[in-house]
Amino acid sequence: MTASSPPRVLTVAGSDSGGGAGIQADLKTMLALGVHGMSVIAAVTAQNSLGVQGYWELPPEAVRAQLGSVLGDIGVQAVKTGMLASPVLVETVAEVLAGVDAPVVVDPVGVSKHGDALLAPEAVDTVKSRLLPVATVVTPNLWEVSQLTGVEVGDEKDLRRAADAILELGPAWALVKGGHLPGAPVDLLTDGVREFRFTAERHDNRHTHGTGCTLASAVASHLALGEDVPSAVRKAKDYVTGAIARGFPLGGGIGPVDHAWRWRDR
Template structure:
């Protein structure tokens, strides 16, 4: 069984963060492990508060995993401070981690800032250069690339700028643009376009976490970067199509829709 590690924050409502990552790992039939960087108090209506774990304890969690278990891929989510980013980057470099997928979580859907402003430069300088792929949304890509993204041409320019930070691949998610969503993958030479179908649903909590986790799973399963993204896009599409309402705000997607659909077919 392939083994995938998530390094991210905890979502007490279970829709995003560590909880969404572990659900995604299970849905892909890989063994999931976690390093918790922050604990959030949140629900479907938003994030109430966040508490960062000490950097020493984060490093200890990473050491505990790598000194006992072979890790086939790593998904990185919420890293809120420069200290935490440096700690994670140093540890993953020391253990020669492979198949690193970075979802640069900056702001929650409710507007709660999950990455301190001064930490963005540390993310660019210390963490992005060791990543196999980075998966920003339009807003995150605009901030990192320093350009206003309004169309696919802007997405391509942003891909090129972010690629220069050192990641092997850049995937910019186009869901925030008008029209049908198109995600753009850039490997330093070629662009690959993944066209999706816009689904009218308010229940999209955890989509970014889930997509990046699915990519990590598929890389662990030895798929190429293009196939890993393609398979992950198909998975997230189905998870959103089968999302459901919990609470009074933005509900979660269904990480286990394939199992439910298969059960219904029996």
């Protein structure tokens, strides 16, 4: 007997040599959630638990070739984008994804967990004008909201204003992550009409490297599995909350979330 193929999800992002974020976190998340993960590497980082020591972009023709190779033969049920580094890479990816008939989850990565820049300042306008309009869901944290829209979020009541500012840039849904606000973590999801708020327990654990990559990849995975956007976000939140609770120390700095927490709990 021939096994049936699982849903296919493509990540377009940067490689994290420490294995905590980026392509590595994306593929671990996809495996944990039962989809087949594929990758287009846009940049390579020298990165560990202490920070990002450097990064190198791949040539746009290499990124375009990877996209064509996967999309032309295997196909996708969802796409997730992460670190794209430069205007030309953002343009290249956005141009290709505009012709893809599958949901696109955009994690507008600007800086690493340690505060290291992962997006050239001149690429911000390209993300706004080219990438966000092709997004089904965009998942900014509060710093990325400010970078993209100028809206500063001081407390939970500002989340909707921030989400509306993101929606003005073209995505179908905005998921504004409020985890850096004081109090219980609250994320707000809206398409401009419907609004959903997702709360979770705040875990006293500093080992949270890869949280944003993991959440966006989990949303993409659940969309590929057939969930609608609110349900995909809810299930992704459950998964990432468990992964944060079991984040573990690695090296001398901030360790990663645990993508295998459900297996370890069995």
